[in-house]
Amino acid sequence: MRADARRNYDKILATARIVFTERGTDSSLDEIAKRAGVGPGTLYRHFPTREALVDALMQDWTDRVAADADAAIATGLPARQMLLDWFEHFIDHITLHRGAASKICAAMDDPASPMYRKCRVMSDANRRVIDHLGADGELRPGVDAANIMRLVSGVASVADTSRTELDVRPMLEVVVDGIVRD
Amino acid sequence: MRADARRNYDKILATARIVFTERGTDSSLDEIAKRAGVGPGTLYRHFPTREALVDALMQDWTDRVAADADAAIATGLPARQMLLDWFEHFIDHITLHRGAASKICAAMDDPASPMYRKCRVMSDANRRVIDHLGADGELRPGVDAANIMRLVSGVASVADTSRTELDVRPMLEVVVDGIVRD
DNA sequence: GCTAAAACGGAGAGTGTCTCCGTATTGTTG
């Protein structure tokens, strides 16, 4: 990659991070280009779609999300607590930029999406948590990690969409009660 | 309301119902106007925002949703079954037009939204089901109807967003397990 | 330095939202 290309790539990404945080992932891409000091053509050459741009930013979290999952497992807390912690961390990450959660919901079951791979990294992290608890017999039989991921992403999406600052905890408690054996 | 106004209002609504069903609630409003044979100005005078138009269409279901809730209660089925039936019916209705579910999620906690009133009708229907089962002691203590509504709307939204035809049943089972006493 | 390859950027085409206001339609009143 040529030096000027790399420079612009980085500038665009840094600007997108700011703008997406300020105004959500549906902000104008031309404006991001302008604020980054590049032409629209340059932005679209590096990131052909909005999803590709969101995907590039996701790199930051996917690693952290995966780490959070493993950290949750390492705590050895009871199933209920471990799941609640993990889910809350997960939701905190994917709602960092307004509008991202629902894009992730959509990409999760769409292998054609640029974001699909990173969704899989997060899905796999979740699977590790679920499998760990499942192996200990702490979960109801038949719990499917993929479905849990969809459900929790749905909670994130609801919280993200909602005008009012919504507490996800009560919803997560219902989900957790639906998962753990009791 | 003048006769010609009423005529156009009805034409726009009928057209919107078709277009929203074909291509979802994010279709072009100008195109709906064109297909209805009216100018854009006329559409926007009757329905100042897209939400107002969706809201007007919702009238059709809110009644049916409320009826479904009462029908579910009347069956007298065990809690698990009653809830699953009710949730599935509810989701079927609000995913009739692609994109509607997430708009409903957003409106549910936003009294300023034109759709808020109709969301309340559906929320109240849900509350009746939950309260009915709660009174019989079939639910876990502390179950909050509003949260359940958000959760189930979230499931609807996930199913609606997903490219692939997603089966909501497994997700609903988790939710139901999280609600019923066992 | 020179040259080919790579990348830039911005004008502009295409699409959608929404408004303004001159024109047309309706219903009421004498």
Add this chain to the structure above:
DNA sequence: CAACAATACGGAGACACTCTCCGTTTTAGC
């Protein structure tokens, strides 16, 4: 059944956003 408000229509057009094309500039290797 005029005639006149009042009401409603509709489409031109301003504005915003997405995305592309291509003439110009920058880079890297020789």
